[in-house]
Amino acid sequence: MTHIIKFCPNNFKRQLQDTKIAVKQxxxxxxxxxxxxxxxxxCIVEPFAIVNGKGVFCKTAxxxxxxxxxxxxxxxxxxxxxxxxxKMKALY
Numbered sequence: 079m080t081h082i083i084k085f086c087p088n089n090f091k092r093q094l095q096d097t098k099i100a101v102k103q104x105x106x107x108x109x110x111x112x113x114x115x116x117x118x119x120x121c122i123v124e125p126f127a128i129v130n131g132k133g134v135f136c137k138t139a140x141x142x143x144x145x146x147x148x149x150x151x152x153x154x155x156x157x158x159x160x161x162x163x164x165k166m167k168a169l170y
Contacts, residue, residue, distance in 0.1 A: 080106050081150055084128040087111045089121035093139035100143050101127075104150070 083101055085094065102109050115121075115128055125142045126135045129149045136142045 080108050081130055082108050082110065082128075083130075083146065084110045084112050084115055086115050086117070086121045086126075087113065090125045090139050094125055094142065097125075097139060097143045097146075101146055104147075107150075 081104075085098060098109060101107060117126065117133070120126060120135075124135055124137060125139045126133055127142060127146055128134070129146055132149065134142065134145045134149050136145050
């Protein structure tokens with residue numbers, strides 16, 4: 079199965095260069111950069127990627143690659159919807 083990972087090209091552009099390169103090296107991964115991922119304003123707030131249609135949000139660019147790896151190891155059906163992730167983030 080090929081995993082689709084989408085990045086916003088405006089989201090922490092310099093800080094995420096290494097992350098994007100590393101993600102492209104993962105097996106069964108297709109990396110895409112879309113001008114807008116419909117997370118209005120999110121791209122200036124914190125680093126994020128869309129992994130198989132689900133958002134992965136981190137406080138720092140260094141945290142994003144491990145978070146993507148973790149999401150890829152979780153079966154798609156058990157991944158929390160984006161809205162649930164935002165609710166969980168608000169609790170912490």
